[in-house]
Amino acid sequence: MSVAVFDLDGTLVASLEDLVASLNAVLESEGCVPVEPSSMRGHVGFGARVLIQKGLEANGRPWTAPDIEARLPRFLDHYERTFTTHTRPFEGALAALDRLRSNGWRLAICTNKSTRLTLPLLEELDLRDLFDAVVAGDTFENAKPHGEPVLGAIQxxxxxVQGSVMIGDTRTDIDAARAAGIPAIAVTFGYSPVPVAELGADGVIGHFDQLDxxxxxxSSP
Known part of the structure; x- marks a missing residue:
């Protein structure tokens, strides 16, 4: 049975605004200037710690790893309360999932977002029941770009493994697919800091209407 394994942020859902709003809540509590979502677009795929780091750098604030860790709980607390304020599935995503299911595919999510955030987000957006498996960043010992969580999602x-595919938006997803031994499709509307054409994916789409x-x-020669 083939499995379509989807990344979450930047692939299935547009979450940039809510993530940056939580970052700005932390920054503004310390007298910093809020950052524009567009300036953080290429950093979202690297997690909350990197977002906080980049937000501090944008304000000319020095930081250390302990500084980032100290701010992380405030970021997560704010995000948990507000993570579906603006976050929605990308245009065409739900219809694409329905088509895949109708064509006999099984569906899975493989994200580096924590379980603490992933499952409530899916529930809030009425997405959880669409997937046969949900793998978060802390489900297995390793997270993407390791192949373990992708293989775990398929299982x-x-x-x-044969016939399955990964759909994602960053090098992390493409490398994880490679490590798992499956092909990868990259989306152009996500949060990759480099053009997705440079990621070496087996296919590239600019809209979910192109996924089929x-x-x-x-499978073409």
Missing amino acids: LAGGT AALSGL
Whole structure:
């Protein structure tokens, strides 16, 4: 059984605004100037710690690893309260998931977001029941770009490695697919800090309406 394994932030859902709003809540509590979401777009895929780091750097504030860790609980507390204020599935995502299911695919999520944040977010957006498996960044010992969570998602979804595919928006997703031995499709509308054409994916889509054709192309000579 083939499994379509999806990344979450920047692939299935547009979460930039809510993530940056939580960052700005931390910054403003310390008298810093808030940052524009567009300036953080390429950093979202690297997690909350990097966002906090970049927010401090944008304000000319020095930082150390302990400084970042001290601010992390405030970021997470704010994000947990507000994470669906603006976050929604990307255009065409739900229809694409329905088409995949109708065509016999199993569906899984493989994200580096923590379970603490992933499951409530999916529930709030009425997405949880669409997936046969949900793997978060702390589900297994290793997170992406290691292949373990991708392989784990396929197994938990009741599928086979052969015929499965990863859909993501950053090098982390493409490298994880490579490590798991499956092809990868990159989306152009996500949060990659470099053009997705440079990631070496097996297919690239600019809208979920193009996913079916991209999947079919994976089996073409």
